[in-house]
Amino acid sequence: MRQIDPDFLALPLRELADAALRRAQELGAEHADFRLERVRGETLSLFDARLEGSMDADDLGYAVRVIRDGTWGFAAGIELTPQAAAAVAEEAIEVAKVAAPINREPVELAPEPVHAGVTWVSTYEIDPFDVPLREKTDLLGDWSAGLLKDPRVDHVSASLMQVKEQKYYADTAGTEATQQRVRVHPVLTAMRAAGGRFDDMRTLAPPAGRGYEYLTGTGWDFVSEVAVLPELLEEKLKAPSVVPGTYDLVIHPSNLWLTIHESIGHATELDRALGYEAAYAGTSFATFDKLGVLEYGSPVMNVTGDRTAEHGLASIGYDDEGVATRQFDIVREGRLVGYQLDRRMALLKGLGPSNGCAFADSPGHMPLQRMANVSLVPALDGPSTDELIGGVERGLYVMGDKSWSIDMQRYNFQFTAQRFYLIENGRLTGQLRDVAYQATTTDFWRSLEAVGGPQTYYLGGAFNCGKGQPGQIAPVSHGSPTALFRGVKVLNTVQEGGK
Amino acid sequence: MTPQETVERALELSKADDCVVIVDEGSTANLRFAGNTLTTNGVSRSSRLTVISVTGQGVGVVSRSAVRPDQLADIVTAADLASHEAPPSEDARALVPGSRSSDWDRPAEPTSIGVFRSFAPALGEVFAEAESAGRKMYGFAEHLLTTTFTGSSTGLRVRHDQPTGRFELNAKSPDMSRSAWAGVATRDFTDVDLTALNATLARRLDWAKRRVDLPPGRYETVIPPSSVADLMIYLYWSAGARDAADGRTVFSREGGGTRVGESLTSTPVRLYSDPAASGVECAPFVVAHASAREQSVFDNGLPLTSTDWIRDGTLTSLIQTRHSAELTGLPATPQIDNLIMSGPGGGRTLEEMVAATERGLLLTCLWYIREVDPQSLLLTGLTRDGVYLVEHGEIVGEVNNFRFNESPVDLLGRMTEIGAEQQTLPREWNDYFTRAIMPAIRIPDFNMSTVSQAN
Numbered sequence: 001m002r003q004i005d006p007d008f009l010a011l012p013l014r015e016l017a018d019a020a021l022r023r024a025q026e027l028g029a030e031h032a033d034f035r036l037e038r039v040r041g042e043t044l045s046l047f048d049a050r051l052e053g054s055m056d057a058d059d060l061g062y063a064v065r066v067i068r069d070g071t072w073g074f075a076a077g078i079e080l081t082p083q084a085a086a087a088v089a090e091e092a093i094e095v096a097k098v099a100a101p102i103n104r105e106p107v108e109l110a111p112e113p114v115h116a117g118v119t120w121v122s123t124y125e126i127d128p129f130d131v132p133l134r135e136k137t138d139l140l141g142d143w144s145a146g147l148l149k150d151p152r153v154d155h156v157s158a159s160l161m162q163v164k165e166q167k168y169y170a171d172t173a174g175t176e177a178t179q180q181r182v183r184v185h186p187v188l189t190a191m192r193a194a195g196g197r198f199d200d201m202r203t204l205a206p207p208a209g210r211g212y213e214y215l216t217g218t219g220w221d222f223v224s225e226v227a228v229l230p231e232l233l234e235e236k237l238k239a240p241s242v243v244p245g246t247y248d249l250v251i252h253p254s255n256l257w258l259t260i261h262e263s264i265g266h267a268t269e270l271d272r273a274l275g276y277e278a279a280y281a282g283t284s285f286a287t288f289d290k291l292g293v294l295e296y297g298s299p300v301m302n303v304t305g306d307r308t309a310e311h312g313l314a315s316i317g318y319d320d321e322g323v324a325t326r327q328f329d330i331v332r333e334g335r336l337v338g339y340q341l342d343r344r345m346a347l348l349k350g351l352g353p354s355n356g357c358a359f360a361d362s363p364g365h366m367p368l369q370r371m372a373n374v375s376l377v378p379a380l381d382g383p384s385t386d387e388l389i390g391g392v393e394r395g396l397y398v399m400g401d402k403s404w405s406i407d408m409q410r411y412n413f414q415f416t417a418q419r420f421y422l423i424e425n426g427r428l429t430g431q432l433r434d435v436a437y438q439a440t441t442t443d444f445w446r447s448l449e450a451v452g453g454p455q456t457y458y459l460g461g462a463f464n465c466g467k468g469q470p471g472q473i474a475p476v477s478h479g480s481p482t483a484l485f486r487g488v489k490v491l492n493t494v495q496e497g498g499k
Numbered sequence: 500m501t502p503q504e505t506v507e508r509a510l511e512l513s514k515a516d517d518c519v520v521i522v523d524e525g526s527t528a529n530l531r532f533a534g535n536t537l538t539t540n541g542v543s544r545s546s547r548l549t550v551i552s553v554t555g556q557g558v559g560v561v562s563r564s565a566v567r568p569d570q571l572a573d574i575v576t577a578a579d580l581a582s583h584e585a586p587p588s589e590d591a592r593a594l595v596p597g598s599r600s601s602d603w604d605r606p607a608e609p610t611s612i613g614v615f616r617s618f619a620p621a622l623g624e625v626f627a628e629a630e631s632a633g634r635k636m637y638g639f640a641e642h643l644l645t646t647t648f649t650g651s652s653t654g655l656r657v658r659h660d661q662p663t664g665r666f667e668l669n670a671k672s673p674d675m676s677r678s679a680w681a682g683v684a685t686r687d688f689t690d691v692d693l694t695a696l697n698a699t700l701a702r703r704l705d706w707a708k709r710r711v712d713l714p715p716g717r718y719e720t721v722i723p724p725s726s727v728a729d730l731m732i733y734l735y736w737s738a739g740a741r742d743a744a745d746g747r748t749v750f751s752r753e754g755g756g757t758r759v760g761e762s763l764t765s766t767p768v769r770l771y772s773d774p775a776a777s778g779v780e781c782a783p784f785v786v787a788h789a790s791a792r793e794q795s796v797f798d799n800g801l802p803l804t805s806t807d808w809i810r811d812g813t814l815t816s817l818i819q820t821r822h823s824a825e826l827t828g829l830p831a832t833p834q835i836d837n838l839i840m841s842g843p844g845g846g847r848t849l850e851e852m853v854a855a856t857e858r859g860l861l862l863t864c865l866w867y868i869r870e871v872d873p874q875s876l877l878l879t880g881l882t883r884d885g886v887y888l889v890e891h892g893e894i895v896g897e898v899n900n901f902r903f904n905e906s907p908v909d910l911l912g913r914m915t916e917i918g919a920e921q922q923t924l925p926r927e928w929n930d931y932f933t934r935a936i937m938p939a940i941r942i943p944d945f946n947m948s949t950v951s952q953a954n
Contacts, residue, residue: 043789045791047589050587050588050589051558051585051587051588051589052589052590052790052791052792053560053588053789053791053796054559054581054585054789055560055562055788055789056562056577056581057547057549057561057562057563057564057788058562058563058564059564060564060565061543061545061564061565063543071537072537072538072539072540074539074540074541074542075541075542075543076542076543076544077543077544078544078545078564078565079565080565091612094612095540095541095542096540098540098612098615098616098619099530099540099619101619101620101623102532102536102537102619102622102626103536103537104535104626105534105536132584133559133581133584133585134584134585141586154745154746155745191747193746196753198746198751198873198874275635275637275675276533276534276538278533278534278637278669278671278678279533279637279638279667279668279669279680280639280667282883282953283675285952285953364545365541365543366539366540366541368539403869403870403871403879404869405867405868405879405880406867407866407867407881407900407951407952407953408881408953409953409954410953411951411952412881412902412950412951412952412953414871414879414902414948416871434872436871436879438902438948438949440952466930469531469639469641469930470529470641471930491904491948493871493872493904494872494875496871496904496946497871497875497877497904497906497909497946
C-alpha cells in the first residue's frame with residue numbers, strides 16, 4: 001500500500017491548523033474547520049503523434065471555514081505561517097460578519113464522531129508523477145503512430161490527464177485526517193474524412209482512480225482497444241443514417257454511466273432537491289416530499305452512492321467536513337430511498353448523520369455537497385450482454401459517451417454515443433450514424449426491463465463534473481451493468497438540424 | 500519577493516535557450532444565496548508562477564502556486580529539465596520581441612469582501628421585499644481581480660489587471676413553478692442596479708401567472724442578448740483554425756482548407772473582439788500558460804487588436820496561433836477575451852422587437868448547451884426561467900420549456916432581425932466568459948425539438 005508523500009507531511013499542517021482554529025474560536029466561531037490541500041495535475045496532448053502541449057501545475061493553499069452567529073464565513077490563503085493562518089481565520093470571521101445581514105437561516109451541522117489522527121491513501125501502484133515526461137509522450141506517441149500507419153485514419157489525437165490530490169483536514173471538534181489519492185485518464189481518438197463525411201472514434205477506457213500502471217496493462221487493455229479503432233471508424237463512416245422512431249436500447253455501461261450521472265446522480269443531491277442550486281445548475285424533480293414515495297424506475301433498478309469503491313474517482317476515506325465515508329442506498333427496487341448529503345443538509349432534514357458527500361476541488365473553494373460514486377447495481381446471476389441483445393427484436397446497442405444535455409430539473413435529456421449498432425432479431429447488424437436518444441428521466445428508468453450480471457459491470461466516470469458558484473469540478477465514477485430499456489425515442493440528428 | 504522580482508529572478512535562473520515567466524496574482528470575493536438567505540460565501544487569494552522553458556524545439560511548462568523564494572530555483576530547474584526531455588513542439592517559433600508595459604512596476608491590488616460592503620445590505624433589502632411579496636430570491640455575486648505579469652528572455656515585460664464581476668438574480672414563486680432570471684457583468688459592483696433588476700423579475704413572474712402549453716415545433720422566436728451571447732460564444736470557441744483546416748468543424752471547406760472568405764449570411768452582421776472595447780476591456784496581449792490547439796506558449800506577449808471574425812456576414816478570421824497561421828496561409832489572429840456582435844445601425848431594443856411581434860416566443864435563457872455535431876455545429880440545449888408567448892406585440896403568458904436543436908451558424912443565415920447591441924452577461928458560460936456585447940435577434944423558425952417539463 002502506498003504512503004502519503006513525505007514532502008506533504010513535512011508541511012506545517014498541524015501548526016497552521018492550530019493557529020487558525022484557535023483564532024477562529026477566540027473570535028467567537030461556534031464551529032471552525034481547516035483544510036490544507038495540494039492538488040497536482042499534469043496534462044499532455046499529442047496530435048498526429050507530435051506533442052501539442054503539456055503542463056505540470058499544482059494548487060497549494062489552505063482554507064478556514066467558520067460558523068459565527070449561525071452564518072458561514074470562508075477565507076482561503078497561501079502563506080504557510082501560523083501568523084498568516086490566523087489572519088485568514090480573522091478574514092473568515094469578517095466575511096461572516098458582512099454576510100450575517102443577508103442570512104435568515106442559522107447554520108447547524110449534523111453530529112459526526114471525532115476521527116482523530118486518521119489517514120487514507122487510495123489504491124495505486126505507480127505514482128504517475130514519478131514517470132518521466134518523455135516516457136509518457138513516447139507511449140502515447142507510439143499508440144498514435146501505430147494508428148497513423150493505418151490508411152483508414154487521417155489524424156490521431158492523444159491526451160493524458162493525471163492528478164494527485166493531498167488533503168489535510170482538522171476541525172474544532174478534534175477530527176484530523178490526512179489523505180492522498182491519484183487518478184489518471186488516457187484518451188486516444190482516431191479521425192477520418194471520407195466520402196464527404198468526417199468522423200472520429202475514441203477509446204472507451206474510463207478515467208480511473210489508479211496510477212500509471214493503468215496505461216501499461218493493469219485494469220485496461222489499451223493495446224487491444226487502440227488496435228480496433230480504425231476498423232470501428234471505417235464502419236461508422238460507411239454506416240447508414242438512423243431512421244428516427246422508437247427503439248429498444250441495450251446500453252453498455254460505457255454510455256450508461258453518463259445517463260446515470262445526469263439523471264440520477266445530480267437529481268439525488270439533496271442541496272439541489274432543496275433549491276440551493278436553483279439559480280445555477282438547477283433543482284430536481286426528485287423533491288424531498290418524494291423520498292420513499294417516488295417510483296423512480298422499474299423494480300429491477302437499484303442504485304447506490306458509494307465513496308468507498310476501490311478505484312472510484314469520488315472515493316476517499318473522509319470527506320471535506322471530516323465525515324467517514326460509506327455506501328448508501330439511493331434507489332431500491334425502483335423507489336427513491338435516499339439522497340446524497342453533507343452535514344448541514346442532513347441535519348436540516350433530520351436524516352441523521354451525513355453520508356460523506358462534501359467536497360471542495362481546491363483549497364480556495366468552500367466544500368459543496370458533491371456526488372458520490374453513484375452506481376446501478378448489477379443483477380446477481382444476471383444475463384450477459386449477448387443475452388440482453390438476444391432479447392431484442394428491433395433496437396440499438398449503445399456504446400461510449402459523446403454528447404449530453406439534460407434540463408435543470410433533470411427530466412428531459414438527450415444523449416449521443418461513440419457507437420450505435422442496429423439490433424435486428426436479436427443480432428447486431430452494423431453501426432448506424434446520426435443517432436441521439438431522448439427521454440424523460442422517470443419514463444426512461446421505468447422502461448428498464450433488465451440489468452446485466454456482474455460480468456457486464458464497468459466503472460465509467462469523469463474528472464470534471466461541474467457544480468456550484470464559484471464553479472467547482474469534481475471527479476466521480478459511475479458503475480453499471482449493461483441494461484435493456486424498452487421503447488425509447490431515437491432522433492436523427494441530421495434531420496433535427498435540418499430546416 | 501514581488502511578482503516583478505519573481506519574474507526577473509526566474510529568468511536569471513533558467514539555463515534553457517529561452518524562457519517565459521508568467522506570474523498571476525489573483526483574489527476573489529463572493530456571496531451566494533438561495534431562498535432569500537445566504538448559503539455560502541468566501542474570499543481567497545492565489546499566486547501562481549508558470550515557467551516555460553525552451554530548449555531547441557522542446558518546451559517544458561511547470562506551474563506552481565504559493566511559491567516561496569527558496570523554491571524558485573527548483574521550479575525553474577524542473578521546467579528546464581522538462582524542456583530537455585520533451586519531444587519537439589510543432590508550434591515552436593522565435594519568442595515575441597520585448598516590449599514593456601508603462602505600469603510594469605506597479606504592485607498588484609487585491610479585491611476583498613469590502614467590494615460588497617454596500618451591496619450586501621442592499622441585497623438584504625431585496626430579500627426582505629421578496630419575502631413580503633411572496634417571492635424567493637436565488638443567486639450569486641462574485642468579484643475577481645487578476646493581475647498577470649509576463650516576462651521573457653527576449654526582454655518582454657508586460658502586465659494586465661483584469662477585474663471581473665458578475666451578478667445573477669433569480670426570482671421564483673413560492674411553489675417554484677414560476678421563475679425569472681437576470682444577470683449583469685460589472686467591473687466593480689458600483690453600477691449594479693439592484694432595484695431595476697428586482698423590478699424586472701417581479702414583472703416577469705407576473706407575466707407567468709398565465710400558463711400556455713405549446714407543443715414542440717418551429718416558432719418565430721426573439722432571442723435576448725444573454726442567450727445570443729451563449730450561442731455566439733460557442734461559435735467562437737468552435738472557430739479554431741487548425742480544427743477547421745483538418746476538416747473537423749463547421750468552418751472546414753469541403754475538399755480541404757477553411758471557409759474563411761465565404762459568406763455565412765446575407766445579413767451584414769459583424770462578430771468581432773476588441774481588447775479596448777468600452778465596458779469589456781481585456782488583455783491586449785496573448786497570455787498562454789500552455790500550448791493547445793488554439794494557443795501557443797511561443798505567442799506570449801503578442802499584441803492583440805480589434806479582430807473581425809465575421810464582417811458583413813462573411814467569415815473573415817479564425818482563431819490562429821502564429822503556427823496555425825503558417826499552416827493555413829492566413830494572418831495570425833489569436834483568441835481575445837471578449838466578443839461583440841452587431842448588425843446594421845438602428846437596431847431596435849428587445850422591448851421594441853417584442854412590440855413588433857405578431858405571434859412568437861420570447862426566450863429568457865438557454866441552458867445546458869452541448870454540441871451534437873461539430874460539422875454543422877448542431878447544438879442542443881434547453882430553455883429555462885421564462886419562455887413567453889407574444890401576441891400582437893404583447894406578452895400574454897408563459898409557455899412550457901423546450902429542448903432545442905439548432906446551429907448558431909445556421910441561425911446567422913436565418914435571422915430576420917438584429918436588434919441594438921448592449922453589454923450582457925451570458926447565462927450558461929459566465930463561469931468562463933463574461934465580457935460580451937450582443938444584440939437580440941429574431942429567428943423565424945427556431946427548432947423546439949421537444950417539451951421539457953422542468954420549471
